[in-house]
Amino acid sequence: MTMTLNAAWRSASRRIDRLDARLLVEQVATCTHADLIAHSTRTLSADQLCRFEALVGRRASGEPLAYLLGSAEFYGREFVVTPAVLIPRPETELLVDLAIERLRSLPNARILDLGTGSGVLAVTLARLCPGALVTAVDLSPAALAVASGNAVGHAVEVSFLAGHWYTPLGESRFDLIVANPPYVAHADPHLQGDGLPYEPRIALTDGVVGGDGLACLREIIRGAVTHLRPAGWLLVEHGYNQAAAVRQLLGQQRFVEIGSWCDLAGIERVSGGRLD
Numbered sequence: 181m182t183m184t185l186n187a188a189w190r191s192a193s194r195r196i197d198r199l200d201a202r203l204l205v206e207q208v209a210t211c212t213h214a215d216l217i218a219h220s221t222r223t224l225s226a227d228q229l230c231r232f233e234a235l236v237g238r239r240a241s242g243e244p245l246a247y248l249l250g251s252a253e254f255y256g257r258e259f260v261v262t263p264a265v266l267i268p269r270p271e272t273e274l275l276v277d278l279a280i281e282r283l284r285s286l287p288n289a290r291i292l293d294l295g296t297g298s299g300v301l302a303v304t305l306a307r308l309c310p311g312a313l314v315t316a317v318d319l320s321p322a323a324l325a326v327a328s329g330n331a332v333g334h335a336v337e338v339s340f341l342a343g344h345w346y347t348p349l350g351e352s353r354f355d356l357i358v359a360n361p362p363y364v365a366h367a368d369p370h371l372q373g374d375g376l377p378y379e380p381r382i383a384l385t386d387g388v389v390g391g392d393g394l395a396c397l398r399e400i401i402r403g404a405v406t407h408l409r410p411a412g413w414l415l416v417e418h419g420y421n422q423a424a425a426v427r428q429l430l431g432q433q434r435f436v437e438i439g440s441w442c443d444l445a446g447i448e449r450v451s452g453g454r455l456d
């Protein structure tokens with residue numbers, strides 16, 4: 181059986197979001213949106229149709245579109261994503277904005293990205309700050325393989341290290357540390373919904389039974405004091421209801437200019453401070 185691109189798109193739009201259906205048709209037919217409009221009577225082969233139906237079925241079951249497409253957009257650039265990495269979120273772009281503001285006067289800054297996942301923060305900062313020296317750490321070797329592929333794809337150099345937060349870094353110190361660590365509490369019901377069961381558990385939650393989700397943030401904030409250069413900045417992403425707790429953690433260490441910043445929805449999602 182074969183089907184025109186347009187018919188396949190319309191038929192899938194009855195089961196999944198129309199835009200998702202369009203992107204999946206374009207993926208299977210290896211065509212652009214313009215091709216889809218101009219050549220909508222082109223047919224999908226039986227093999228393509230079979231692959232398309234399988235993808236639509238997976239999307240209808242809740243599998244995130246980014247894993248089906250194998251890519252996601254972050255800060256205006258495309259990144260390869262696989263189920264080994266968290267799908268980058270728009271609110272994480274706020275971390276980039278805040279980092280860039282602080283790096284303006286530091287053209288050769290040393291930057292550390294903790295929990296790099298797909299490498300979106302490390303790679304984006306390396307692209308935007310060509311003189312910077314960027315290091316990125318993750319516990320997951322599979323995530324690091326995706327991240328280093330993204331660094332090659334975006335033609336930047338990042339030193340990727342495997343290990344637990346600061347452990348692989350020795351005594352190195354940085355001008356700026358960014359981190360989007362796992363911060364969803366282990367018992368949070370959101371972990372069961374909206375595509376999250378498909379994402380790596382290690383990227384979402386610290387796994388502490390009965391915990392508040394802040395175990396990784398506590399460790400990162402404590403360790404930053406010995407891995408920042410004087411006057412260096414730490415910027416961390418956190419949950420929608422964790423800003424006050426994170427500011428308190430920063431206040432317990434030698435941080436000044438402590439603040440929280442809102443995402444586009446007006447929710448405090450990034451907090452940070454400068455080492456005194």
Ligand SMILES: C[S@@+](CC[C@H](N)C(=O)[O-])C[C@H]1O[C@@H](n2cnc3c(N)ncnc32)[C@H](O)[C@@H]1O
Binds near residue numbers: 294295299301318
């Ligand atoms: C929320 S994801 C962030 C990924 C990426 N930075 C982003 O913003 O899309 C958190 C990442 O932290 C990593 N991670 C979890 N525990 C870690 C640990 N103890 N040490 C280093 N990385 C860890 C996970 O593998 C995951 O890639």
